[in-house]
Amino acid sequence: MSKVHLNSSTSLNIFFNLKPIDTILDENRELLRSQKEKTRLKNRQIMKRLIDITVCLGIGGKPFRGHSEKSNDIHKGLFLDIVGLLKKYDPILNEHLNNGPKNAMYCSNRIQNDLIFSITQLMKRQLKDCIQDKKISLISDETSDLGHHEQLSIVIRYFDDTKCSAVEQFLTMKRIKSVNAQSIFNTLSDVIEEYNIKWENIVSTCFDGAATMAGSTAGVQTKFKEKNKNIFFVHCYGHCLNLILVDSEK
Template identity: 30%
Template sequence: MDSTYCHACRHFSPPSSAGSVFDSPCGFRNWKKATERGGGFSVHAKSERHKDSMIAWRDYQRAVKANTTLANVLDKDHSKKVKENREYIRTIGEVILLTARQNIAQRGHNESEESNNKGNFREILEMVANHDPAVKRRLTSIHNAKYTSKIVQNEVLGCLAEMVRSEIIEEVKRSQYFSIMADETKDVSKQEQISFILRYYYDGAIKESFLHFESAERLDAVGLTEKIVIVNLLGRHGLDYKNNLIGQAYDGAAVMSGKHSGVQAKIKETAPFAFYIHCSAHCLNLVLVDSIKAVPEAEECFALLQSLYVFTSGS
């Protein structure tokens, strides 16, 4: 294109000023008058629009050199806020992790500002704020992003639990061979929950690691095997149970220990090396129960406790 343009006017001219041919789409082409005293270049260089554009261009160059452009300032401010948010979220996570490790409740009965006891989580966080100005500013600010609600606490706990599970699964995969232990119990809502534990050898020691609870929709052997033990757990975590599962331990209930149609038998159909062992803790419990029956006073005491449990749970 046989045209010339003014860089300053095209990029730095005031938006309210009228345009000129030097920053138009076609540019300046009248070469006969380009260098005349009253021609294009001379007139344009003396115009107020060009002077203002040159001042704006020089200001921009100085700002770039000093690293103080609007984009840089906004970028620095954004980076600072991101860093502060990450540090604050890290503090939130560490407080929640502390309460989880100490096995103490997080929430209080009254978490209002007037309460003398807002719960372990809020009280510990406020104690940290007394020594960390950044945390204190966030807790006392008017905006809503304080991340102290029960929903956030549960989400953080879920993330921490997933990190622990991932580490357990990684250890099991490195050790290659493992055993499973499972038992069922009812929660407060009378829903059967299956507790699932992996036993494996890692880093010179035998480990027994709790994986998680799983709701049991069916308590028959097929439901417990296919929905809980094999498909929904071992398969979901990517463990090669068919070749690497070498043991399984449950209580002595027929649905679990049945030789032909119990859970252990169905697992052995796909994992032939998974030998079944009656849980030693359950064996000890059976021995203690039979021993207590030989002592009338003890038997009456436990019978009374059982009756009280049935009465209170049904009320």
């Protein structure tokens, strides 16, 4: 066999042993997909830890941020302090904070706010599903904070079939610019619509005895009855007890 034939035979064998281009592309694509999946799973593990920290601080009503969050500060705020503590004992978090991309640490104040907002939205959806078509009692009171801003706290009470007991659930704290009956009613009405509560499912309201809230002519409780005449008004027992204690000291 001539040298030319040998070279041709060798080239032919190499050709047949080579993988088709589409196979090579598929393998590269699969490798890239596998790497992306590993990165996605790793990022998910990191976010789980940050979500748990957010939930823990939220349940305790603790502040997230510090007055200064520079790298050489001893106290950077509870969120970053807990992250720094966990990374000592958590290889995944430690590797991410030491070797991860600096523009994707997931610890900035914006990410903290995003986590709080996302958890809040999830809790709202779960609560909406829980109270759907249930009979609701609404409890609300207005007070001033340290900054002299008027705040309206809103709580609902309903019967939980799974627990076979009544449940009181804090909904929200709303800042109001005016403390007249119409302004307070509008704020409460917005929250009722936000949680998809039907007016016919509100069986009672509980406010203090001030004319703005309890007035039989133009009070908030009267405006509720305009929406549903069967809504029963209860003068808050806590406020009644407070009035008794104040009078007993005179």
